[in-house]
Amino acid sequence: MKTKLFRKGDIAVILIILVVAAAFWLYQSRQTDKLEAVISVDGKVVEVIDLSKVDGKRTIELDTEPEIKIAVENGAVYFEEAGCDDKLCINCGKLSKKGDTAVCLPAKTVVTVSGANVDVMTY
Amino acid sequence: MKKSIAFKTALGAILCAQALALGFLESLIPPIPFLPPGAKPGFSNIITMFAAGSLGLPQALAITVVKGGFAFVTRGFTAGIMSLSGGILSTLAMWLLLKFANNKLGLIGISVICALCHNVGQLGAAAVITGSGVIIYYAPALAVFGIATGAVTGIILSAVMPVLEKEKQHFYK
Numbered sequence: 001m002k003t004k005l006f007r008k009g010d011i012a013v014i015l016i017i018l019v020v021a022a023a024f025w026l027y028q029s030r031q032t033d034k035l036e037a038v039i040s041v042d043g044k045v046v047e048v049i050d051l052s053k054v055d056g057k058r059t060i061e062l063d064t065e066p067e068i069k070i071a072v073e074n075g076a077v078y079f080e081e082a083g084c085d086d087k088l089c090i091n092c093g094k095l096s097k098k099g100d101t102a103v104c105l106p107a108k109t110v111v112t113v114s115g116a117n118v119d120v121m122t123y
Numbered sequence: 124m125k126k127s128i129a130f131k132t133a134l135g136a137i138l139c140a141q142a143l144a145l146g147f148l149e150s151l152i153p154p155i156p157f158l159p160p161g162a163k164p165g166f167s168n169i170i171t172m173f174a175a176g177s178l179g180l181p182q183a184l185a186i187t188v189v190k191g192g193f194a195f196v197t198r199g200f201t202a203g204i205m206s207l208s209g210g211i212l213s214t215l216a217m218w219l220l221l222k223f224a225n226n227k228l229g230l231i232g233i234s235v236i237c238a239l240c241h242n243v244g245q246l247g248a249a250a251v252i253t254g255s256g257v258i259i260y261y262a263p264a265l266a267v268f269g270i271a272t273g274a275v276t277g278i279i280l281s282a283v284m285p286v287l288e289k290e291k292q293h294f295y296k
Contacts, residue, residue, distance in 0.1 A: 010228055020266070021267050101258060105249060108254070
């Protein structure tokens, strides 16, 4: 294999990726509407919680396989307990900004924070 | 006995073992804060990339499938699907780029693109499994992380290339 370690094209590749990622990220963070936690299992929304209206802590237990416990507290939503092995969803930590997402693949469960009116955009 | 099937198979098996060992080693790295959960350095791609560039597409795909099968057996169905979806897409990209773009891109650039293809494949599979597209929000963080790990993988590959070529010479006399 005679490929060189580095060529000028590599810089272009890295810059393009950075610019696209930054643009995508900016686009996400600019939408700051009312925040809602959307919990869906297997593609179906099972629960929508208005994060600004939750006082104190509230937990939601889902009888998925493995079982999952999701908590809502101080404008944030997070996986509290999960019966899976890797605990990736718990490691995602607290989700409080629009676009924050945590996924438990074994239980096919997605928790995401979305704005109330996603399809209305103002520039 | 030039390039006989037995020799190819033996070399392939050794490369598979090396890829799995690297995969195991990186599983020992604890989760790092600030990084997207589940993001991994992908060191085993060093081996697949060598195979794609030096041995050809069938060998590289075989290693990818063994890796996927290993994930399936040891870590379950979802892990297997995630490994295969990302692995096959990135191996195809690797092979195409090493074959047709190696006068424009270096190992770093190719490795970065492959890391990205790995992400795309996995996010796609995850979107299908969860039946929801919101997982795309992971993409920017994964892409930036992928640049770093892709570059590291490319650098390591160029460093270990002589050793791997020597390993190959034992079998391809």
